[in-house]
Amino acid sequence: MKIAFVATYPPRQCGIGTFTHSLAHAMKNNGDDKNEIIIIAMTDNHEVYAFPPEVKLIIHQEQQTDYLAAADFINRSGAEVCILEHEFGIYGGQSGVYILPLLHRLHIPLISTLHTILENPSYTEKAILQQICKMSDKLVVMSHKAIQFLEGIYDVPSEKIIRIEHGVPDIKFDKATSRAEFKLTDKKLLLTFGFVGRNKGIETVINALPQIIEKHPEVYFIVLGKTHPNVLRSAGEEYRNYLQLLIKTLNLGNHVLLLNEFVEEKELFKYLAACDIYITPYVNEAQITSGTLTYAMGSGCAVVSTPYWHAAELLTENKGRLFDFKDENGLVKVLNELLENPEMLKTIQKKAVVYGQDIIWPKIGERYLQLAERLIAEPAKPEPKKDSAIDLLLLPTFSLAHIKRLTDDTGIIQHAKFGIPNLKEGYCLDDNARALLMVCMTYKQKKNALALELMPVYMSYIHYMQNTDGTFRNFLSFNRNFLDEVGSEDSFGRTIWVLGYLMGHAPNDAYYQTARLIFFDASPNFEKLKSIRGIANTIIGICYYLNTNPSDDEMKMCLVRMTDVLVEHFEQNQSENWNWFESLLAYDNGILPLALLHASQVLENKKAKNIAFEAMRFLTSHTLKDGYLSVIGNRQWFVKDKERSIYAQQPIDAMAMVLMYHQAFVVTGERGYLEKLFTSFMWFLGENDLRMSLYDFETKGCCDGFEDYGVNRNQGAESSLAYLISHLTVLQAYEESYHSQELNREETN
Structure with a gap:
């Protein structure tokens, strides 16, 4: 089996990267070397990494085109399944939105491992995770709490979710040898490791130490880990300096060591082997998965932790001890009890060892492989037969x-x-x-x-x-x-x-x-009027008037002359491979063919009709070629013979496409235009380049469009009206289609 991974990867110093490396090699080494792995690795902030040979492609975090290139690469690579390691911060755009277009373009089964599932997500975070869940064939989480969140907050069906616990390396070191190597033979070692930041609550342990040392002067506390890169960029070493000052103030220099290092896995497990008690004193409950906690338990450490979600779930049945957030006295009580009762400590350590044997990476890799094999073996689901080109069940409730x-x-x-x-x-x-x-x-x-x-x-x-x-x-x-x-x-x-x-x-x-x-x-x-869009809009208004006042010959002649202006613009700008009214595709483009479709009906003008359909085919070829609507972005319009703009897409452009295809259906009766109409409408609901819904189900408004960073959450009148007019047009088209089908049945009978 050939497996593609999208994630961070060593030598980048990142917990997700370490996880990916361990999982990928566990899957590769299961099955007599018949499995092959390819890594699509994320880079950050223009850093350059000496990646190993299995990294076949690099995505620069904020380079959008890299994501699209990665999708094409995976599809052509021969990979049979793709595994995404998801954490909001490692992908580009607002809350990591750039990953969505990549996932949408994949042609192979997708397994997404979710490392962060928020209980109170922002609008964008929730929308992104819901889209990932929608596009994934299976979702892997590492705790029961994660399953509750996915089902209750993100509306994910339970059959899509599978729990596979975080793996641990099958690395063992002798405790006495490790303690001797670190010169800790006569110490009681308390340890925490991982990236350092204020949310880790390390000051709680330091503040508790004087009371512990009073009874157990042999206690030594090591904090093993670099300052988190994001913290370093925003606040420098402010937190580490604060801890150093606290250590000095409490006169703990001989009892605490802050090691500002990102240690390799083998070195880490030597520290874990030497450890008596491992502590995770995190300051709040909102952590759904903790790799450091799993590593500590898997290596046989007795764990003492605050009751964040993963710890509260994992440390049941006497597999560890809990104390409350920021509760120094509670921590003192728990640590003194364990240090004074060696048998109690050994009992917890033994339970941790037993637990760890079930989650070593070879076993975890085998479970992922079995999941992948099931997905690959599943027959492709046939496309459901649609009675109509328009699925009204996908429309939100209409609301003003x-x-x-x-x-x-x-x-x-x-x-x-x-x-x-x-x-x-x-x-x-x-x-x-x-x-x-x-x-x-x-x-x-x-x-x-x-x-x-x-x-x-x-x-x-x-x-x-x-x-x-x-x-x-x-x-x-x-x-x-x-x-x-x-x-x-x-x-x-x-x-x-x-x-x-x-x-x-x-x-x-x-x-x-x-x-x-x-x-x-x-x-x-x-x-x-000189502006062709001003002319086109006016033509549409005149046509509506003439539909109910057909005998107004003076207004009809005005319509003829204005229609001729649009026709002349088309003929002057048309050339090989460019069938349009201007030398560029700009904004509100669908209005121009729409106006000629209206005029051709009222005037029975074949030339105007032919030009309308010719221009519509041209516009369609540039905006609807990948099965979803990609309107011309307003950042840089599509100038002839140059690159088109993807971003700064706006709702009025989608509305114009909906109206254009509706009128094409009215003129021809061809159901293919209904499909294009509905595809264009679905742009509002996430079938777009960014894979994000612009309709806000909470406010009942429509966002103002999307930029390269994500959705512009402002919900002005233009955008919301464009959505509602499009919604009403879909309903009208559905009714017209239904009546058309009924008439056909009557004629057939």
Whole structure:
């Protein structure tokens, strides 16, 4: 069997790396050398490591393209299974989000070993771990508490989880020989090891020592470990200096040794062999797995620990002793009792030895191998047959809660800090136009009372922002001061779009007449527009108007002329392998083919229709080629003959794709467009380059997009409205598809 590992790896000094090395070689050495391992090793902070030969590829932690290259490498390597060692801090991006695209691209079974499972994760941490769990075939954890968390907090099905304990090396040293080597023959050795930081609680032991030494002057305490690299970068040796000062203050210089070393495994086990009592005095319970604790028990040490999760679970049945967090007196009591009762100490040590024999690395490696073999042997699951291209069960419950939160009696606030309205940024025409479109769609489909209640708020904002010449201002401060004289052509076009839509779907005559008044006051400006997106949005609004007013020949001629402008832009910019309206793919791209699809229906214009589909195929080839939507990022737009931008992807671009494919389905009746529509919608729910959901199930808002570091958690109006309009379009498309199928059945019968 060929096994790929993604993790840190020696000589990088990291507990996960040590674990990976031990597990990989335990799996390799099981089965008469028939197994082969390949390591995909993580590096950090531009460090250069002399990796051993089994490391076949390196991922630089903050280099996103390395993760994608690693996925391709693993898929081509002949590996039959991949094992991910997961810890948030070792992968790049916000909370290690860069690992998700790698996992998504794997074509082989995935086992993920979870070294950290948080009880109170941040939004991003929870979302990332849930995605890892979703993409993994099996999840390995090392404690029962971890299983409880995965099932209760992260909603992971129990059949996906398996508990395999942390392994320990099968290394044994003679106690007397080791003590003699370290010149500790006449000492009682207390030991702790691992990376040093304030969460380790070492000061609790130091503060307890004077009372212990008073009865047992032969006690000697060794702290074996370097300062944690993250602590070193942020605070230097502040904690170690504090411990040194504490040792000096308590006059413990002859009883405590701080060894600032990362020792090799064999050396470590010599210290463990020499140890009388091993102590883990961690300061809080939130540690689901402790490799140091497992090593100490596995080597036969009597362990005294605070009751963090892993210790509380492991030290049952007299396999060790517990004392409370930061409880110096409790520690004094436990240590004095053990030091004064050698038989009690030996009983605990014997139980630890028995426990350790079951978790030596060869046995742990064999369990991982058996798990991998079962996964490889499982037949590939057939794709479930879908009755529809759209799966409504995947849609969150439709909710206007966040929109209501953003809306006051003036209009919808354009920005938010996380899910809270940011009043400092005020209002804009763009968002109030989108909001009016969304509530019109909502009321049309759902007869939602809140949508009807919000409709006049957005309508009155649009009316208030219209100038006497029919143009519109865009921005309004929170205290209702105008912030511009004339808004963008994009905002103009979006406003015409919703006015045209409202005239076709007004809930009563007052809304219709108001929309008509504003629309025709603006109409002298239609053909003055220069921006092709402003033109496209306006075309869509005119088409909605003409759908219910087909005899307006003057407006139809305006539509002809504006459509010709888009057609001309396409013909001027089209070249071999570039079928588009500009020399770049920028923002809101789907709106351009969408406008021509609408116009071609109203005008029965074959040329416009053909160009719409040609442009749509071109856009699809660059954004939907890997089975999910990857819209053009706004960091650097996709200039012809140059590299496209992946990041700074925004919800309005996904909405435009949803609307474009919906209109293509309306025009053609081809179900393939429904599949593309639904794939584009799923961008909001995590089927994207980052594998992260932008929809916030708590606030019912939508995040503003994602950057290279992760999701932008602000949930402004534009993003949340883009999500809701897309959601409503999916529901509408599903209904249309259902009725289409029913008609086909009737015709067949």
